[in-house]
Amino acid sequence: MPAPSEHRQAGSPGTEKSLRLTTLPEGHPCGRCAVRAATICGTLKAKELGHFKSLSSSGYAEPSQCLFHEGDPAQLVYSITSGSLKLYRLLPDGRRQIAAFPQAGDFLGLTLEKVHAYTAEALEPVEYCRFPRQRFDAFVDEHPEMGRELYLMAAHELAAAREQMVLLGRKTARERLASFLLTLFDRARCRNADWEIVRLPMTRTDIADHLGLTKETVSRTFTSLRRTEMIALLPGERVELLQRRRLEQLACGELG
Amino acid sequence: MPAPSEHRQAGSPGTEKSLRLTTLPEGHPCGRCAVRAATICGTLKAKELGHFKSLSSSGYAEPSQCLFHEGDPAQLVYSITSGSLKLYRLLPDGRRQIAAFPQAGDFLGLTLEKVHAYTAEALEPVEYCRFPRQRFDAFVDEHPEMGRELYLMAAHELAAAREQMVLLGRKTARERLASFLLTLFDRARCRNADWEIVRLPMTRTDIADHLGLTKETVSRTFTSLRRTEMIALLPGERVELLQRRRLEQLACGELG
DNA sequence: CGGTTCGTTGAAGAAAATCAAAACTCGTGG
DNA sequence: CCACGAGTTTTGATTTTCTTCAACGAACCG
Known part of the structure; x- marks a missing residue:
């Protein structure tokens, strides 16, 4: 804990x-x-x-x-x-x-x-x-x-x-992180230009405490999404969205 | 699933x-x-x-x-x-x-x-x-x-x-069921007399899908709460609250 | 009475947690 | 400029909680 x-x-x-x-x-x-x-x-x-x-x-x-x-x-x-x-x-x-x-x-x-x-x-x-x-x-x-x-x-x-x-009750770790990132991208897109890059002002522990996971699981899941090339991790705690469609499918449970 | x-x-x-x-x-x-x-x-x-x-x-x-x-x-x-x-x-x-x-x-x-x-x-x-x-x-x-x-x-x-x-993100199965039952008791108490008995109109599967668990875990957890004598399971899908204080402590994470 | 649904219990398996340690970041100051 | 140190992130090994799979009994119903 x-x-x-x-x-x-x-x-x-x-x-x-x-x-x-x-x-x-x-x-x-x-x-x-x-x-x-x-x-x-x-x-x-x-x-x-x-x-x-x-x-x-x-x-x-x-x-x-x-x-x-x-x-x-x-x-x-x-x-x-x-x-x-x-x-x-x-x-x-x-x-x-x-x-x-x-x-x-x-x-x-x-x-x-x-x-x-x-x-x-x-x-x-x-x-x-x-x-x-x-x-x-x-x-x-x-x-x-x-x-x-x-x-x-x-x-x-x-x-x-x-x-x-729904996220906390029924989604897997990958689905949770995908959902979370998409809400961040949507919030950013709403305010700024259509950049598919967001900066994460919160730590891994914060994300974990939002998604009902541990910081280790969040970190591993970031790595997993990066490996499958849905996102890229940029310097400065920034994340780039590479494949919106696949991330959306993952987020709503249509993808392994 | x-x-x-x-x-x-x-x-x-x-x-x-x-x-x-x-x-x-x-x-x-x-x-x-x-x-x-x-x-x-x-x-x-x-x-x-x-x-x-x-x-x-x-x-x-x-x-x-x-x-x-x-x-x-x-x-x-x-x-x-x-x-x-x-x-x-x-x-x-x-x-x-x-x-x-x-x-x-x-x-x-x-x-x-x-x-x-x-x-x-x-x-x-x-x-x-x-x-x-x-x-x-x-x-x-x-x-x-x-x-x-x-x-x-x-x-x-x-x-x-x-x-x-909070329940879905951070509580254990026992804490989740304790919290859920207490909200039911409170809702009932609000409407009816101060009976410490409620009828559950929903199935174990429904409770599971509310608490982010499976029906088997819900069933086991009911048994566990019954064994520790915090609640009693009565005929007709009814539950009696035996030890409100302990159940409240369990619900908010103060109890193992 | 057979069929269905629901609840309980047991045993095996899996996803994520925990424990542990190394790698990285970044600000500070020598 | 680089070394230091605190905090954070990543990765690995192991454990735990809960899930999954399976079986069985009880209640209900036409």
């Missing part, structure tokens, strides 16, 4: 900057992004946006800093403007499950409970906007149309979580 | 009956239920409820009948009024992952996509209300306060799905 990670630094508050609840291209032909881009920003009229903006402050977190920890009172809501994080839960003996790797454009900390159920830890330098939870909730109450947008976000995350359930 | 299940009967339309989007006790001191109870019904004024009601028709499904299949156009939204179902996804070779076991009070078919990503199959006789998707969406558009309620539902299901990710 992996050792528990112990980081307790607070995210350092930054100076006020322009409010961007999403950094995504607004009309991009990617379902996930399209919904995100429509979220919040598109919903609010100029005057209301100003009011909303006044609720926020911006901040910055170093790699391995946590925006919040499992068990912390959920007092703030975060909107990531750049960088990426891991969102995880620890079992008492240190076993860890990473639920997601949130990126720019994602909301964090929107729990219904009084405390956070997950820890959000930066993988890279992260910029974010922060909203006091109470004022955020009050704002949502005053602007019913926000409810719909929050619903769209939650529904998307639910779909992703259930997809991950 | 388990053999694929092949059922293609349609849910039989029933006669008009009183609209109940939830059958849960409205003031029950259970978080999950409280939110559900507040959902929809509590949101609409009498006149609007009448309009909403006029959009629905009620129906009935036999065990093993499907309300909808993975890949079907998502034309209807369902609200379960009695009975329970399994919501699952099949891989091409027949591997199956059951995402959830929806019950009375749950909504089904609320996908953002054009088609359903999961199959909903009745475990027991199921009564439900049906709403044409388009009219449901239009209604939600006209009643912004509905968005907030949908968000609460989605957020709850997201929390449950992520809990299941």
Whole structure:
């Protein structure tokens, strides 16, 4: 079992900057992004946006800093403007499950409970906007149309979580890694150009804790995918997609 | 790998009956239920409820009948009024992952996509209300306060799905079964009296496909929990909780 | 009563975990 | 510029957990 990670630094508050609840291209032909881009920003009229903006402050977190920890009172809501994080839960003996790797454009900390159920830890330098939870909730109450947008976000995350359930419950190690890499490629393609190269900001251990494997198995599986020439491993923790079709077949279980 | 299940009967339309989007006790001191109870019904004024009601028709499904299949156009939204179902996804070779076991009070078919990503199959006789998707969406558009309620539902299901990710990614067979049984006990306690007995409407294979195990492992694990006297297996596919505390410790990984 | 499905149990096998160690990366500082 | 050292990745050998295969008994049903 992996050792528990112990980081307790607070995210350092930054100076006020322009409010961007999403950094995504607004009309991009990617379902996930399209919904995100429509979220919040598109919903609010100029005057209301100003009011909303006044609720926020911006901040910055170093790699391995946590925006919040499992068990912390959920007092703030975060909107990531750049960088990426891991969102995880620890079992008492240190076993860890990473639920997601949130990126720019994602909301964090929107729990219904009084405390956070997950820890959000930066993988890279992260910029974010922060909203006091109470004022955020009050704002949502005053602007019913926000409810719909929050619903769209939650529904998307639910779909992703259930997809991950299929992966964790029924896929082999190769299928898991193939699926994971494809989601990364799709997320990258959605934001950037059609590069078939992504950088992995997370370690093998992080990937293992996301896919329900060990770091050794993840490493061996990378090697296996490289040997069969579906991907290439480039310097700088980057991965190139060589055969999308075969990787897709593998990911959904149509390939040995 | 388990053999694929092949059922293609349609849910039989029933006669008009009183609209109940939830059958849960409205003031029950259970978080999950409280939110559900507040959902929809509590949101609409009498006149609007009448309009909403006029959009629905009620129906009935036999065990093993499907309300909808993975890949079907998502034309209807369902609200379960009695009975329970399994919501699952099949891989091409027949591997199956059951995402959830929806019950009375749950909504089904609320996908953002054009088609359903999961199959909903009745475990027991199921009564439900049906709403044409388009009219449901239009209604939600006209009643912004509905968005907030949908968000609460989605957020709850997201929390449950992520809990299941921890289970599938990092728990042992015993821990998985313990966690699963506890959610069943909690759901039952929320609805009924404080009986520590639940009936399992699903087969061992269904449980296995929910927990990422095989039916043999599930069976062995039931035996193991029975031998250590945490639970008792009663006639009629019923399970009695004997030592809640120990089962809870086991479920969250504090026990061998 | 035979047929089917479901649940349990046993024995053998496999995928991934664990244990162990070498190779690589990258920042630091001599 | 290169050597050092901590952390990460890769690879190998062994073990474990769960799966697979197989058999049998119980419940159910026309």
